[in-house]
Amino acid sequence: xxxxxxxxxxxxxxxxxSPVLNALIGLAGIVVPVIAWVNxxxxxxxxxxxxxxxxxxxxxxxxxxxRSRYITLRRANNLKAMDDVRYYDVIRGRLxxxxxxxxxxxxxxxxxxxxxxxxxLSVMLVKTLVDARTDxxxxxxxxxxxxxxxxxxxxxxxxxxxxxxxAGGTIQRxxxxxxxxxxxxxxxxxxxQLIDMHRQMGVTCGLAVRDRLRADQAVDVVILASAAVLVxxxxxxxDYSRGRSSVYFKxxxxxxxxxxxxxxxxxxxxxxxLQSYENGIRxxxxxxxxxxxxxxxxxxxx
Numbered sequence: 001x002x003x004x005x006x007x008x009x010x011x012x013x014x015x016x017x018s019p020v021l022n023a024l025i026g027l028a029g030i031v032v033p034v035i036a037w038v039n040x041x042x043x044x045x046x047x048x049x050x051x052x053x054x055x056x057x058x059x060x061x062x063x064x065x066x067r068s069r070y071i072t073l074r075r076a077n078n079l080k081a082m083d084d085v086r087y088y089d090v091i092r093g094r095l096x097x098x099x100x101x102x103x104x105x106x107x108x109x110x111x112x113x114x115x116x117x118x119x120x121l122s123v124m125l126v127k128t129l130v131d132a133r134t135d136x137x138x139x140x141x142x143x144x145x146x147x148x149x150x151x152x153x154x155x156x157x158x159x160x161x162x163x164x165x166x167a168g169g170t171i172q173r174x175x176x177x178x179x180x181x182x183x184x185x186x187x188x189x190x191x192x193q194l195i196d197m198h199r200q201m202g203v204t205c206g207l208a209v210r211d212r213l214r215a216d217q218a219v220d221v222v223i224l225a226s227a228a229v230l231v232x233x234x235x236x237x238x239d240y241s242r243g244r245s246s247v248y249f250k251x252x253x254x255x256x257x258x259x260x261x262x263x264x265x266x267x268x269x270x271x272x273x274l275q276s277y278e279n280g281i282r283x284x285x286x287x288x289x290x291x292x293x294x295x296x297x298x299x300x301x302x
Contacts, residue, residue, distance in 0.1 A: 112244070121230075139224055173203050
């Protein structure tokens with residue numbers, strides 16, 4: 001029942017903003033005053049002028065409403081000035097179609113980005129938190145850390161994180177790692193170097209073992225205050241030649257609750273888990289005497 005009612009509302013909106021209806025009203029706005037001017041009957045003239053006033057008010061209100069609800073694309077000042085008019089017109093049409101498609105997604109509270117657009121958008125999202133003075137000024141991030149060195153190369157994103165922290169914000173970053181990786185010396189060394197770098201910035205770090213999490217908990221996600229969620233659906237590589245992410249501007253609370261269920265509190269928290277891992281691993285790394293069985297024992301006790 002509610003679906004049919006929503007469809008009816010949508011059709012009514014589409015009809016009200018349709019180019020045909022607005023063209024007819026505009027045409028009537030021209031014809032009515034002409035008829036009123038040639039008509040000699042005072043009553044008819046006044047009625048026509050009143051109709052003209054209603055039409056002008058309608059067109060003005062509709063124009064203001066459309067400007068507030070829809071994006072307006074600027075066209076070329078002189079199409080003929082292009083070297084190849086036909087080629088330019090096809091490209092322009094395709095770009096506009098892509099933009100309109102993406103804008104429709106944004107209007108519904110969702111946006112999908114690919115490959116090299118992912119890091120650029122992630123930086124924009126963090127910077128906007130600071131610029132918009134969002135409250136709380138906080139980021140909750142869960143990283144599926146398969147290659148710690150990749151995360152150290154995202155300089156613009158790290159700079160945006162640093163700016164948020166300097167503005168008085170907080171960041172909690174959860175590193176989700178496979179057990180098989182945590183017991184490797186090269187991986188452990190890179191991971192702890194990455195954690196040291198984040199701590200120097202002021203990030204609160206935690207650790208979770210991927211093998212012990214449910215599938216819905218082991219998600220690469222950045223929760224930006226109560227405003228947006230960036231979900232990495234296909235993990236990108238070092239140069240972001242591949243990868244796919246989505247941004248959701250609705251349902252943030254659900255993602256926050258999921259993150260906090262993994263982060264935890266007290267002796268079972270991700271912070272405590274990381275401290276236990278460091279207590280057993282840093283001594284072996286600093287002493288240059290790596291023992292695989294000791295590393296396995298440390299991880300199994302987390």
